[in-house]
Amino acid sequence: MANSQLYQLTQTSFRSFSHLDWEGNIATDLADNIPMIYWPDRRWCLEANIFIQRLYKQGLSRKNGGGTLTTYAAQLSHLIRFCFKNKIDFHDLMDNHFTLFIKTLSGEKKKDGTNQAVRGPNAVRAIGKVCLDFLSAVGDFYGDANFIGPTGRILASKKTHIIQNTRRSSKPIIREYWHHNAFPTADSYKSRLPVSTENVRQLREVIQHASSSVYLKKRRYVLITLLEITGARRFEVAHLTVQSVLGAEQMEYPMLKVLTGKKGGNNEEFRLIPVLRADLNILLEFVRKNRAPLIKRTCGARNDNGILLVNERTGQGLRPNTITQEISLLRLAAGIRGDLSPHLFRHAFVTNLFIALIEREKIETADDFRRALLDGEALKREVREWTGHTRLESLEPYIHIAFALRASTQSVINQAHVSRLLESVRAKFLVLKAENTAQLSSNDNLASLESFLNAALADISHIKRLADS
Template sequence: MAKKLYKCAPGSFRLPLFADSNGKLKSRKADGVPFVHWPDGSWCLPANLYMQELYRRGLSTKNGGGTLATYAAGISHLIRFCWDTRKDPRELSNDDFAKFIKQLSDEPCRRHLGQKARNANRVVDVGRVCLDFLDSYARHLGDASMVGPDGRIRCERKTARIRTRRKDGSAGEIQRQYWHHHAFPQRDPLRKRLPISAASIALLQAATIECSVSRHQRKRRLVMLKLLEMTGGRRGEAGRLTVKSVRDAAAMEHPMLRLPTLKKRKDEDRLVPVHGHDLRLVLEYIDVNRSRVIRDKLGKSNDHGIVLIGETTGQPLDVGTITREISTLAKQAGLTGKACAHMFRHRFITKVFVSLIELHRCANTDEFRRFLLDGEAIKRKVMEWTGHGSIASLEPYIHLAFDEFANIKKTYSQMNTYLVIDSFASTIEQTLLEIKSAGSHREQAVAILATFSSQLADLKRELLGLDRMAEDAHLEAA
């Protein structure tokens, strides 16, 4: 694998802006901004001008560079091509760019013989980013003849219109511009990534027992899987969950876990409904396994407050580590299909909507038809839980609209009962695995069983609370 051509700025980095009349340099915090270099390590001015422009546009730099890092990875292919052909980006011709796209399309995969390194969709995505980079460079140079319909690189900017719905439920439209070049391959049909199955989650949980080298690592991996499953959070969001958030949620009658929302430049949080027995598993890791590492590696006074930490350093796990952890577990479990953190998010969102649809359909067919026609309130509530930027972005998960607003409380009660039981089934699997791993250690097995007993009590309380909610909703409807 070729070495990366960019490195993200550390947390202390400040971007210089200008010098005031007293000669004092003004700057602003800009951690995570990628710095791009040529293959020999020297500064790549055109690429870094582009990175600064993207940063000013407001693109995210969270979690290892965020969206800016994605753009940096995309233009790195063109930077490497320019280096190999000994050309500055401004010197590229239309034939050069077509040759570059062909190289992207034909490059073989190093890991899987007989396969391509990237599919047609990925080639088009990289090509569009590279044209945007070249257009930015041309504007910095004041060279209007570099890219365009009549430019040295002949391309055009097109507009895509995406149908959406506004918050008030009325129809809307979003316009997105993109670059096109005749050398781009025909896009492949989009293949939706399916939610991870309950069977696959069970295999991943079992793999934590088989391939973990310490109690802390085993427990942290189980908690990591549980957090992804129960919150529907992105990997970076699960990685930034705080101990305070978990403790605050555990103290609530109806727990709502505060989770950071990424994909946005401005820091925001959202509240996600969770179950008490799930929180008990996380708290056990915090109070037993995590606290020991924090005490030994950092000291309690230096505790940063993030839940998932590395055993050798006590520092928070980064998104790359979470990805590698799931990959390791998937390999140990023998999963043949794709397994990644985002598939847990698909599962969370899909479970919510499937439970709503199935439960309502069973209740009354005529009511279900009405249920399809006016359900923007349900969509907006789920959008709050998942951290999506718009209602339209939930459409891949549903093809129907949901519930009349007056019936939402009753529907939520049915839905939550379904989700509580489904979640507790997963908790049972984890507890059985931990008992198995305890082996002959009687004290450890007894402690695990005591935790399980408390989880069962939590389940009973939750179901009782949901019964009361359903009864209240029934009385209110009457």
């Protein structure tokens, strides 16, 4: 199936009808970042847009370039292409049509000669569930109660899924979803290993030769540092602000204020993530020596949106996709084989956090750790604050990896802090090397190094206090 995008997001000024007030005036709601869906021949797709409008009214997230609504639109696009290609209206679909659709999704191969499937069983199931939900709405739209169901023209059944919640409320979340017998068997979860220290080192070392300017070198060093020390999602890194960095500088034990991106609805929620002063020193220097001059010669202070990582030409914040592209470019330049994405930094961060918590709380088994997450309010708050997770099932892969790695690790908490500090030292010298290419004075570099070493000494003192406590 073709991969051309079949939707376009509404602009920031777009408003949607809400209601008529008592005087007959039309009231509207802000409705930016809503995907407007069309057929491959660019005709308006009525049923799909009614479905998306319903989800919008339910409050599904529009963050991060459309959020959950965009995910639904992308998944619906597969069914829209299928119906368009086969000249079938949605309401005319039969069970054999839907079965063929699912088999087509499962059978599609990559065009790189590897004969690998484009998507795995779990991805096919996810698309199928959304499409059945959409077709149920189509049946409602046409008043056809027999369109989809156990005895419908499309044979599907409703199932429930229970999600354990790590929030204060002990009530689990119960979700309903559609199931069809054509769905492939769910693949067991295959956890991707966290990014390795060696791969991070390779990424850092290739920056010097793979970057066209000092600013780009410094921004890439900062990007890798942020991915390492925050465990943030790419959306969260893309929205980190200068004010967050400057605010951390004023704290006795510095913490970065990070926007939590993967939350239901469209409300903003932040968390505070502790960072080493040595790492903060690198961020502060980037803000003052590299970002500030760039803003002055591009968009200007009046048009500065305050985002930390900005485009070299425009001074505007990087998009989340750009962060993925940056890591991909550096991976290729370093000759690293296999998968290496921003999210694997998050895997490493959360896994190391869990190992540290397991050691600190003297937890012996994975089951004990799960119970501690469900029952221990302090531990739940700590995990939510550091990682932004609320669902226990989302943490399962990290729990498994953490216990596997812990078996061969001693004094993990202190080792993790010291290792992080040593990586900061390595990163700092690479940053200074980048600055030397711009022929900055040796006094500038000496002052920069002195500031960094003072920050590192403060970190060492804090680590010693942790070890002695």
